[in-house]
Amino acid sequence: MRAEIDTLKNKLDQQQDKYTGENQELTRRINSLADKLQRDSEAYHDRVNNLNENINSLESEINGKQNELERTRAQNNIQTKELQRNIEEVSNKLDKTRRELS
Secondary structure: HHHHHHHHHHHHHHHHHHHHHHHHHHHHHHHHHHHHHHHHHHHHHHHHHHHHHHHHHHHHHHHHHHHHHHHHHHHHHHHHHHHHHHHHHHHHHHHHHHHHHH
């Protein structure tokens, strides 16, 4: 009877050792996956932050170009009006000269 108890005890000890080893291996794998997930998450957040910075930079550049375009349009409108005024003046002078010559 004592021999059977010792045999069963040895089997139980072996199973406990086996499960302890398996548990340690699973814990190691879980920790490894958690570390990889953390690294991937940090890399993802860095990438997102970088993309957001690029987007903000491009939006600022677009806004600057839009403002520059609006200024150029305003200047062109002023120049166009000035040219039209000059054309009208010259046209009026020409008409006056024609009338005087007639």
